[in-house]
Amino acid sequence: ALNEPVQNLKWKLEKIFINNEWHNSVSGKKFPVFNPATEEKLCDVEEGDKADVDKAVKAARQAFQIGSPWRTMDASERGRLLCKLADLIERDRLLLATLESMNAGKLFASSYMVDVGSSIKTLRYCAAWADKIQGRTIPIDGNFFTYTRHEPIGVCGQIIPWNFPLIMLIWKIGPALSCGNTVIVKPAEQTPLTALHVASLIKEAGFPPGVVNIVPGYGPTAGAAISSHMDIDKVAFTGSTEVGKMIKEAAGKSNLKRVTLELGGKSPCIVFADADLDSAVEFAHQGVFFHQGQMCVAASRLFVEESIYDEFVRRSIERTKKYVFGNPLTPGVNQGPQIDKEQYDKILDLIESGKKEGAKLECGGGPWGNKGYFIQPTVFSNVTDEMRIAKEEIFGPVQQIMKFKSLDDVIKRANNTFYGLGAGIFTNDIDKALTVSCALQAGTVWVNCYGVGSAQCPFGGFKMSGNGREMGEYGIYAYTEVKTVTMKISQKNS
Amino acid sequence: IFINNEWHESKSGKKFATYNPSTVEKICEVEEGDKPDVDKAVEAAQAAFQRGSPWRRMDALSRGQLLHQLADLMERDRTVLATLETMDTGKPFLHAFFIDLEGCIKTLRYFAGWADKIQGRTIPTDDNVVCFTRHEPVGVCGAITPWNFPLLMLVWKLAPALCCGNTVVVKPAEQTPLTALYLGSLIKEVGFPPGVVNIVTGFGPTVGAAISSHPQIDKIAFTGSTEVGKLVKEAASRSNLKRVTLELGGKNPCIVCADADLDLAVECAHQGVFFNQGQCCTAASRVFVEEQIYAEFVRRSVEYTKKRPVGDPFDARTEQGPQIDQKQFDKILDLIESGKKEGAKLECGGSAMEDRGLFIKPTVFSEVTDNMRIAKEEIFGPVQPILKFKNIEEVIKRANSTEYGLTAAVFTKNLDKALKLASALESGTVWINCYNAIYAQAPFGGFKMSGNGRELGEYALSEYTEVKTVTIKLDDKNH
Numbered sequence: 001a002l003n004e005p006v007q008n009l010k011w012k013l014e015k016i017f018i019n020n021e022w023h024n025s026v027s028g029k030k031f032p033v034f035n036p037a038t039e040e041k042l043c044d045v046e047e048g049d050k051a052d053v054d055k056a057v058k059a060a061r062q063a064f065q066i067g068s069p070w071r072t073m074d075a076s077e078r079g080r081l082l083c084k085l086a087d088l089i090e091r092d093r094l095l096l097a098t099l100e101s102m103n104a105g106k107l108f109a110s111s112y113m114v115d116v117g118s119s120i121k122t123l124r125y126c127a128a129w130a131d132k133i134q135g136r137t138i139p140i141d142g143n144f145f146t147y148t149r150h151e152p153i154g155v156c157g158q159i160i161p162w163n164f165p166l167i168m169l170i171w172k173i174g175p176a177l178s179c180g181n182t183v184i185v186k187p188a189e190q191t192p193l194t195a196l197h198v199a200s201l202i203k204e205a206g207f208p209p210g211v212v213n214i215v216p217g218y219g220p221t222a223g224a225a226i227s228s229h230m231d232i233d234k235v236a237f238t239g240s241t242e243v244g245k246m247i248k249e250a251a252g253k254s255n256l257k258r259v260t261l262e263l264g265g266k267s268p269c270i271v272f273a274d275a276d277l278d279s280a281v282e283f284a285h286q287g288v289f290f291h292q293g294q295m296c297v298a299a300s301r302l303f304v305e306e307s308i309y310d311e312f313v314r315r316s317i318e319r320t321k322k323y324v325f326g327n328p329l330t331p332g333v334n335q336g337p338q339i340d341k342e343q344y345d346k347i348l349d350l351i352e353s354g355k356k357e358g359a360k361l362e363c364g365g366g367p368w369g370n371k372g373y374f375i376q377p378t379v380f381s382n383v384t385d386e387m388r389i390a391k392e393e394i395f396g397p398v399q400q401i402m403k404f405k406s407l408d409d410v411i412k413r414a415n416n417t418f419y420g421l422g423a424g425i426f427t428n429d430i431d432k433a434l435t436v437s438c439a440l441q442a443g444t445v446w447v448n449c450y451g452v453g454s455a456q457c458p459f460g461g462f463k464m465s466g467n468g469r470e471m472g473e474y475g476i477y478a479y480t481e482v483k484t485v486t487m488k489i490s491q492k493n494s
Numbered sequence: 495i496f497i498n499n500e501w502h503e504s505k506s507g508k509k510f511a512t513y514n515p516s517t518v519e520k521i522c523e524v525e526e527g528d529k530p531d532v533d534k535a536v537e538a539a540q541a542a543f544q545r546g547s548p549w550r551r552m553d554a555l556s557r558g559q560l561l562h563q564l565a566d567l568m569e570r571d572r573t574v575l576a577t578l579e580t581m582d583t584g585k586p587f588l589h590a591f592f593i594d595l596e597g598c599i600k601t602l603r604y605f606a607g608w609a610d611k612i613q614g615r616t617i618p619t620d621d622n623v624v625c626f627t628r629h630e631p632v633g634v635c636g637a638i639t640p641w642n643f644p645l646l647m648l649v650w651k652l653a654p655a656l657c658c659g660n661t662v663v664v665k666p667a668e669q670t671p672l673t674a675l676y677l678g679s680l681i682k683e684v685g686f687p688p689g690v691v692n693i694v695t696g697f698g699p700t701v702g703a704a705i706s707s708h709p710q711i712d713k714i715a716f717t718g719s720t721e722v723g724k725l726v727k728e729a730a731s732r733s734n735l736k737r738v739t740l741e742l743g744g745k746n747p748c749i750v751c752a753d754a755d756l757d758l759a760v761e762c763a764h765q766g767v768f769f770n771q772g773q774c775c776t777a778a779s780r781v782f783v784e785e786q787i788y789a790e791f792v793r794r795s796v797e798y799t800k801k802r803p804v805g806d807p808f809d810a811r812t813e814q815g816p817q818i819d820q821k822q823f824d825k826i827l828d829l830i831e832s833g834k835k836e837g838a839k840l841e842c843g844g845s846a847m848e849d850r851g852l853f854i855k856p857t858v859f860s861e862v863t864d865n866m867r868i869a870k871e872e873i874f875g876p877v878q879p880i881l882k883f884k885n886i887e888e889v890i891k892r893a894n895s896t897e898y899g900l901t902a903a904v905f906t907k908n909l910d911k912a913l914k915l916a917s918a919l920e921s922g923t924v925w926i927n928c929y930n931a932i933y934a935q936a937p938f939g940g941f942k943m944s945g946n947g948r949e950l951g952e953y954a955l956s957e958y959t960e961v962k963t964v965t966i967k968l969d970d971k972n973h
Contacts, residue, residue: 066890066918121620138951141600141933148937148953149917233942245731252727255897256720256740256943263735411545418734437964438628439545449967454620457963458627463712464735469961472617472627477956482948484936485916487926 005098005108005329014045016052016216017199019059019209026051031218033192036105036337037327037372045192048217050225053184056213057231060155060182063210070182070208075131082127082177084205085198086120092201093120096194098329100166103193105336105373106291107328118454119170122471125455126174129476133179138484139494145487150480152180153258154233157226159219159247160195161238162188162339163294168238169195171470173212174455176236179479184232185214186223188239190339192216219243227251234258234479238296240393241419241464248467260468260478262296263461264393265421268414269299269450270404270436273307275426279448281315285399287424287450289320289377292338293347293397296465297422299450300394302401303410309403313381316401317362320377325368337373338396344373347396353388354380359400385413393419407432415441420462424450443469495525496678496693498538499686505530510697512671515584515816516807518851524671527696532663532704535692539634539661540710542689549661549687558609560684561656565602567680568595575673579645582670584815584852585770586807597932598649601950604934605653612658612955617963624966629959631659632737633712636705638698638726639674640717641667641818642773647741648674650949651715652691658958663711664693665702667718669818671695698722706730713737715957717775719872720898720943727946739947739957741775742940743872744900747893748778748929749883749915752786754905758927760794764878766903766929768802768856771814772876773822775944776901776923776930779873781880782889788882792860795880796841802856802876804847816852817875823852826875832867833859838879864892872898886911894920899941903929922948 014030015022023046030044048056063070070078089096097111106115135148158172165187176183187195195214202212215222223243227235227250234257237247241263251257269287271280287299304312328336338344348367355361364378375397383390383400390400404410414423423442427433437445443460446452453459458472468478495502508526513519542549568575575598576591585594614627637651644666655662666674674693681691694701702722706714706729713736716726720742730736748766750759766778783791807815817823823846830844843857854876862869862879869879883889893902902921906912916924922939925931932938937951947957 136952138935140931140935142931144928144931146931146936148951241735245735248731248735249728252724252731252738256724256727256742256946258946261735433966437962442962443960444963444965447964447966449623449965452621452623452965452967453963456617456619457625457965458961459963460961462960462962467735467737472963473615474627474961481922481941482937482939482953483916483921483941484923484938484951485926486923486928486931486936487912488928488931 003094003112005101006094009098011099013196013200014043016046016048017196017214018056020203025049031189033103035102036339039371042103045216048215049221052215053222053225053229056184056215057155057229059210059213060184061231063182063208064154070211078178078180079127079130081205081207082123082174085201086123086127088201088205089116090120096166096197099197100194101328103191104162104165105328105339107334107336115164115166119166122170122455123174126178130178133476133480140486143489143492145489147485149483149485151483153479153481154181155231156181156183157229157232157235158183158185159223159226159237159239160185160187162190163291165191166194169198172236175475175479179476181479182211183213184226186226187214187216189218224250228254230255232257236260238262240264261466262470263464263466264419265296265465266301266391266393266417266419267297267299267422267442268301268303269424270410270414271304271312272427272432273305274428277308277312280426281312281319283424283450285316285319288399289397290451292336294339294395297451299424300400301390302399303404303414304401306403306405313362313401316399317379320363320379323377325374335377338375341373343395344375347375347394347398350389350392350394351378351398357387359383359387359389411436411439418464421465495527495531495695496675497535498688499682510668512582514581515818515852521581524695527694528700529704531694532701532708535663535694536634536708536710538689538692539663542661542687543633549690554610557656557659558606560686561602561606561653563684564680565599565606567684568599575645575676578672578676580807582672583641583644584807584818586812586815588810594643594646597646601649601934602653605657608955609657612959622968622970624968626964628962628964630962632958632960633660634710635660635662636711636714637662637664638702638705638716638718639664639666641669642770644670645673645677647717648677654954654958658955660958661690662692663705665705666693666695668697703729707733709734711736715739717741719743740945741949742943742945743898744775744944745780745870745872745896745898746776746778746901748781748903749889749893750781750783750791751906751911752784753907756787756791759905760791760798762903762929764795764798767878768814768876769930771817773818773874778903778929779879780869781878782883782893783880785882785884792841792880795878796858799856799858800842804853804856814856814876817854822874826854826873826877829868829871829873830857830877836866838862838866838868890918897943900944901925
């Protein structure tokens with residue numbers, strides 16, 4: 001049965017969320033939030049700045065005090081609260097999917113199945129870790145008993161992007177809360193609405209006041225206040241590499257807060273002649289066009305072995321001609337808008353550079369319609385490594401197809417970037433699959449598929465695509481601070 | 495300068511001197527590296543890390559074997575290394591021999607054993623795929639080491655880095671480069687491939703800065719002051735987001751409860767602050783003593799301290815040598831003066847030794863209060879501030895009200911008190927009824943501004959590996 005978007009959706013959640021209460025901004029300012037398909041304003045939201053972040057930090061610090069309800073709660077109870085939150089998100093699935101589609105320009109079916117669906121699963125995964133966060137007892141030299149505690153770090157600042165607002169929110173609060181931290185979230189200024197609804201669910205689920213605080217606002221104000229706050233113990237950021245550097249720098253300049261970053265990518269996909277061609281074409285296509293190309297792991301450099309190159313290009317073009325534009329809430333529409341004018345202009349500029357620098361435009365190549373930030377899905381062939389479209393992150397519906405001859409050569413070319421987020425390999429040869437997956441400098445390597453992942457798998461970047469990992473057991477570890485306790489004993493017993 | 499298992503002169507032709515702080519005489523001159531030398535070293539380290547290189551193709555077990563052999567050679571040359579370390583740092587020879595070198599050898603052997611146990615996971619993910627993780631080496635690692643335990647701090651970095659398969663560019667402290675250079679010769683003798691370990695001697699603002707901001711260095715590990723640690727992390731961020739681990743300063747609380755074994759507490763607190771001339775990041779530089787036993791604790795501490803033998807580090811009776819250099823010496827004396835001015839009670843010591851250059855009398859202050867400079871700032875010298883407390887809740891708050899968080903110690907016989915304090919103190923290591931119990935198996939590092947990340951133990955491995963997730967789709971047509 002097809003689930004349908006909520007018609008005439010009304011919402012009232014437009015304020016800053018601190019201590020389970022709704023606050024106006026200290027400055028009194030608000031900022032507008034838009035629907036990228038129609039360019040119309042959806043509502044105004046309270047605009048948080050440093051003063052609001054300070055308020056939120058006070059609340060989060062208070063909630064983290066020794067002896068507080070949150071610190072004295074059983075770990076299993078923390079897990080139960082996260083499960084409760086998952087249940088409430090499931091209850092409000094239609095509402096959240098509709099809100100996300102309207103605010104982020106996502107296809108409703110994607111919002112419903114992928115964004116909300118995977119948020120629920122991820123929360124349940126993190127919930128279950130809560131009472132399994134285990135230190136070690138250690139056979140130290142000498143007459144001592146030594147153990148480690150994996151404590152929560154403290155107050156964590158979390159800055160969320162606009163491409164997967166709900167999922168990225170859950171990727172951050174899930175592990176953080178599972179480990180017992182308190183958080184201050186700054187959702188992207190383009191897409192604060194689902195975060196604010198989740199805030200109301202956090203209160204409803206029964207999290208103690210101050211454990212989760214949400215301060216909508218802009219990067220240079222609220223985001224910067226978080227990165228350089230002297231009383232925030234860790235900052236986690238998903239967004240561009242450029243801003244990621246500023247955040248880590250601010251963390252170093254202020255109080256050496258711990259930093260994890262999930263940044264950009266220019267992820268290669270390598271298709272060998274022995275690959276299942278239709279499958280490779282489909283995965284490579286989805287890999288770069290899903291959500292209008294607005295993914296950190298977008299497969300934006302496709303290396304295809306010479307002997308199958310022409311056929312691959314032909315089938316890719318064919319695959320790209322099946323798009324219906326329009327309002328993402330409308331059934332039958334399968335491509336939505338880019339998020340805003342800034343992204344829209346940047347993508348069109350890169351498309352023009354592709355044409356200018358001599359790539360062959362196979363289809364698309366420009367905007368669509370006269371309202372909303374729609375861009376035609378675009379395929380370039382005969383792309384070479386020094387073109388801007390082969391080097392810079394596009395974050396739009398543009399596919400680059402390049403040719404390669406030898407395995408060693410394509411490995412070098414694939415690794416020749418300061419990014420290192422994802423990579424795909426298409427082959428049926430076991431030695432090629434394992435050799436190349438070991439050789440690629442990428443945090444995730446997909447073989448005969450692309451973009452597949454779930455809460456169990458660690459995700460993150462090599463090189464300048466990030467620092468640290470999210471999800472999996474590894475992601476939980478990133479939200480703990482290790483304490484070693486060594487007690488003198490009178491006699492050792494092994 | 496040691497690059498590619500060869501000895502090089504600095505590109506600039508410059509040299510710098512290294513001194514013996516006991517005699518304040520020059521020991522020798524060492525090549526002074528700068529950015530061009532760092533670039534050369536990084537090139538070598540990168541080449542050694544290339545896919546298909548001897549180092550990348552070596553079995554993990556063999557990497558471990560090389561580390562074991564390095565430990566063997568350090569054991570063979572233990573006396574030479576201890577002598578060199580004593581000359582260069584001023585620490586008592588017996589300490590260098592039995593503590594520094596012991597730690598080095600054991601740490602190398604510990605990590606040698608981990609090399610072929612660095613395990614990824616297979617993961618039960620959704621969908622019809624096979625998913626596993628590889629724990630790969632990060633790549634070229636920069637290591638900047640301090641002057642208080644030059645060789646030991648170098649081994650704390652080299653051992654896990656090499657165990658995980660990385661290549662390294664080291665900058666030892668300019669005050670104490672000699673044991674690092676000797677280690678270079680042992681690394682060559684053992685047979686590590688060229689370029690796996692490179693050592694560039696020089697200064698912080700030149701070599702250190704070049705390493706922190708080098709675009710081809712993938713990770714940096716730094717031990718030193720919090721002030722410089724911040725600069726290192728900033729430079730890492732501005733350049734290429736290289737991964738950063740930091741081991742920084744501390745103002746470590748030592749809490750002595752009324753029911754403690756008093757002699758044990760006095761001795762541990764004493765060694766805890768005076769060991770290595772007070773030049774330890776773990777220095778017990780805030781001793782909180784419960785009211786009821788305060789006077790007696792102070793009395794016994796002063797007695798102990800008055801007996802502390804200060805002198806020539808090569809004399810077997812010496813427990814305390816000179817401070818490392820004039821800058822540290824001046825800073826410590828300034829803090830001692832502040833203690834007097836701000837109203838602490840000077841129990842003993844309180845000034846430099848009259849006849850000798852960089853020696854300071856072991857000093858005890860009582861009636862110290864939380865707002866005095868000696869209670870807030872890291873002294874890094876032989877000065878023990880003793881403060882009074884009334885109850886556990888109060889001392890927890892006071893112990894935690896600092897931006898540091900490296901270590902803490904608790905002296906009590908009561909189980910509940912011990913466990914409560916261990917859980918409440920914001921420190922990377924908590925010692926109960928002991929002090930400076932540091933061993934290769936147990937992770938070590940700071941909460942808050944005492945550092946980022948952990949060294950030693952299994953935990954160190956995650957700082958020197960980069961996780962790769964591999965997801966392979968199975969054919970849906972076959973079941």
